[in-house]
Amino acid sequence: xxxxxxxxxxxxxxxxxxxxxxxxxxxxxxxxxMQRTRIDSQGLPTSPxxxxxxxxxxxxxxxxxxxxxxxxxxxxxxxxxxxxxAWCSVVGLPALGVEAAxxxxxxxxxxxxxxDPGLQWLQVTAALADxxxxxxxxxxxxxxxxxxxRLGSRLRQRGSTLIALGDWPQSEATLRVSDDRWxxxxxxxxxxxxxxxxxxxxxxxLTGKPRRKQLWLPDAEQGIRPAGLAGVPAxxxxxxxxxxxxxxxS
Amino acid sequence: MTGPLPSPSxxxxxxxxxxxxxxxxxxxxxxxxxxxxxxxxxxxxxxIDRGEVFACSAxxxxxxxxxxxxxxxAQSRCxxxxxxxxxxxxxxxxxxxxxxAVEQIVPGVQLSRPGTCVMRARGPSRYYGGERQAAEAxxxxxxxxxxxxxxxxxxxxxxxxxxxxxxxxxxxxxxxxVPAGSSPEFLAPFGxxxxxxxxxxxxxxxxxIHTLGSFARLDEMQVRDRFGPDGVLAHRLASGFDPSDVDxxxxxxxxxxxxxxxxxxxxxxxxxxxxxxxxxxxxxxLQASSLxxxxxxxxxxxxxxxxxxxxxxxxxxxxxxxxxDRVRWQVQGAGIAESxxxxxxxxLRVEPESVDPAGNHEAGLYGGATDERIHSGLSRVQSMVGxxxxxxxxxxxxxxxxxxRILVPWGDLPPGGEASVRASQGLxxxxxxxxxxxxxxxxERRRVLVxxxxxxxxxxxxxxxxxxxxxxxxxxGGKPGAVSAWAGPWPVTERWWDAGGRRLNRFQLxxxxxxxxxxxxxxxxxxxxxxxx
Numbered sequence: 001x002x003x004x005x006x007x008x009x010x011x012x013x014x015x016x017x018x019x020x021x022x023x024x025x026x027x028x029x030x031x032x033x034m035q036r037t038r039i040d041s042q043g044l045p046t047s048p049x050x051x052x053x054x055x056x057x058x059x060x061x062x063x064x065x066x067x068x069x070x071x072x073x074x075x076x077x078x079x080x081x082x083x084x085x086a087w088c089s090v091v092g093l094p095a096l097g098v099e100a101a102x103x104x105x106x107x108x109x110x111x112x113x114x115x116d117p118g119l120q121w122l123q124v125t126a127a128l129a130d131x132x133x134x135x136x137x138x139x140x141x142x143x144x145x146x147x148x149x150r151l152g153s154r155l156r157q158r159g160s161t162l163i164a165l166g167d168w169p170q171s172e173a174t175l176r177v178s179d180d181r182w183x184x185x186x187x188x189x190x191x192x193x194x195x196x197x198x199x200x201x202x203x204x205x206l207t208g209k210p211r212r213k214q215l216w217l218p219d220a221e222q223g224i225r226p227a228g229l230a231g232v233p234a235x236x237x238x239x240x241x242x243x244x245x246x247x248x249x250s
Numbered sequence: 251m252t253g254p255l256p257s258p259s260x261x262x263x264x265x266x267x268x269x270x271x272x273x274x275x276x277x278x279x280x281x282x283x284x285x286x287x288x289x290x291x292x293x294x295x296x297x298i299d300r301g302e303v304f305a306c307s308a309x310x311x312x313x314x315x316x317x318x319x320x321x322x323x324a325q326s327r328c329x330x331x332x333x334x335x336x337x338x339x340x341x342x343x344x345x346x347x348x349x350x351a352v353e354q355i356v357p358g359v360q361l362s363r364p365g366t367c368v369m370r371a372r373g374p375s376r377y378y379g380g381e382r383q384a385a386e387a388x389x390x391x392x393x394x395x396x397x398x399x400x401x402x403x404x405x406x407x408x409x410x411x412x413x414x415x416x417x418x419x420x421x422x423x424x425x426x427x428v429p430a431g432s433s434p435e436f437l438a439p440f441g442x443x444x445x446x447x448x449x450x451x452x453x454x455x456x457x458x459i460h461t462l463g464s465f466a467r468l469d470e471m472q473v474r475d476r477f478g479p480d481g482v483l484a485h486r487l488a489s490g491f492d493p494s495d496v497d498x499x500x501x502x503x504x505x506x507x508x509x510x511x512x513x514x515x516x517x518x519x520x521x522x523x524x525x526x527x528x529x530x531x532x533x534x535x536l537q538a539s540s541l542x543x544x545x546x547x548x549x550x551x552x553x554x555x556x557x558x559x560x561x562x563x564x565x566x567x568x569x570x571x572x573x574x575d576r577v578r579w580q581v582q583g584a585g586i587a588e589s590x591x592x593x594x595x596x597x598l599r600v601e602p603e604s605v606d607p608a609g610n611h612e613a614g615l616y617g618g619a620t621d622e623r624i625h626s627g628l629s630r631v632q633s634m635v636g637x638x639x640x641x642x643x644x645x646x647x648x649x650x651x652x653x654x655r656i657l658v659p660w661g662d663l664p665p666g667g668e669a670s671v672r673a674s675q676g677l678x679x680x681x682x683x684x685x686x687x688x689x690x691x692x693x694e695r696r697r698v699l700v701x702x703x704x705x706x707x708x709x710x711x712x713x714x715x716x717x718x719x720x721x722x723x724x725x726x727g728g729k730p731g732a733v734s735a736w737a738g739p740w741p742v743t744e745r746w747w748d749a750g751g752r753r754l755n756r757f758q759l760x761x762x763x764x765x766x767x768x769x770x771x772x773x774x775x776x777x778x779x780x781x782x783x
Contacts, residue, residue: 131627180764
């Protein structure tokens, strides 16, 4: 009798191991978001795949993060707050792929772009930080320490978050993408379907070795999730002849 | 068809038609466009609506252009023809001051369409001491606002008055009065086409009824049996018993604000400062009638008689500061290139183009404040980087990633409106690139190098076959490296019948460092269009 109970229990969970794990991660991220980790900081709603990368497990309001060489990862950071109803803005990225932003989960109705702020980068970014929750910006090369400090105090005061594409001296954490591996594209066939990357995080509060995580950015359903033991996602193979002779005539 | 015309007393004595005065400006649409665009009045001009000539100027008519012709046909008859699209908004807007001038001397004017207005004749004729004197006074007023060649018809009912006004050529006298009670005799010789019912007119012609008089002689009950209520209405018009009355409009309140600068100003800050009070009054006047403007039209006139106007939309509603910002942007030429001015500004005019009851825009007691904060913050950024510097994004339809995004200045509508964006989004677009969309889409595509083994050219022939397998790739400004994966060519042939069409082959490629690219190969070589980074 007891044997039959033991054998039936795993069956309940075996059907959906991933949803349970992701649900737990999501709930943890929400709890951390609601808890104040420091006196002056509060967490923004963060998507669960991203949350466990960040120090403290949450995207903090009033701080700056630095992301290197991956627009997709920066957009993924924006997605959580945007999906929760926050306004986002993007400064100094004339080449932003709007469709990728929407696919990452950013609400385009609450996204404001300033592609070319010119010499007024600091003023424009500060003015936007006054009103929107998250600002994604590519900082200019020549930015003095005093200007960085001024923008930093503005962010703290307004409780908005800066995600800098590139170096940012006072960043809470620096995220780097390495070891890109694209799935789905072969030698003359297939198409880019999913990408597995290693994200390494260094930060002021993280000591020792950088924290590393494997991430699907994006997976085959264009979502972002940690690449755990689930393995390679099923990528639908595309028949070679269909790809070759797909002729578009409008 | 031989009986006498029915006398008014025998029928419908109770509802005798209203004595009506009709004012008609011949060729109004073309005159309005010529005045607005500053064209010569004798230029051959045709306005096109849905591919057919809607109106043409006298010069074009002399060359044989007629209303209803196809554009090609009209152009072949008159080679120097100036073809413009018909814009009903412009038509109404230019006629508005004319109606206002008429309302100054005769109250109760009905605007039947731009170029034609109707009023009751009884009041003016009593005031001016006769119908002819009233008509002369009206023509004199029109002359004073710059409308020449207008014609007046006075008869029983608007229909007869219109025929009277249009009866004679401008060379003859331009006032025609049909004596009271003689409208049926006046209308009798006209053709049945004047009823503006083409099907009925064709049928009547085939029945042997060619004139309004012979149609009027038919029995009304028989007309009702055969042609229904609309036929009865046509029968009454033909008999001179026009049942319609003059439906006088309520003159709209004028909310526009005009400032003339003497001497003319040539600096943006001077203009903005001088217009500050007027902008505040403009908003206050609207507020006094419980209205807010959601779109305004700013017209800037310069010293040498040039004038440029443009419409500005607002995501919420215009405050005085917003109006002033739009004035500044328009004068600076920040919005569009052609709004640039080359001489000092003599006059500035702001009018509301669409207004809304202020109650619809009242801020809630709680909530609703966020968007207001966003808007004022973004307006501040707009004042730093210009109107077109702050953008919102929409996803549109298209095959290339660069076609699939539309950037719209904050507060403006996308070109063609939201509905057209949604419509293009909903189309299937066969042949678009599958998989996740690229995160970086270059505004200007970039030159890259792709070569096969031993540096061989990689090209695509007419049958879609590759000449060599790509093995080496150099990103923009980078060194050549190995290709780790690739796919293609995916051909796109868009609008091959059109000079603006394009023909290209797309590839996806992963370089040796793991970077993924969307490449395009066309006649000019290899280009990077987007990067999956």
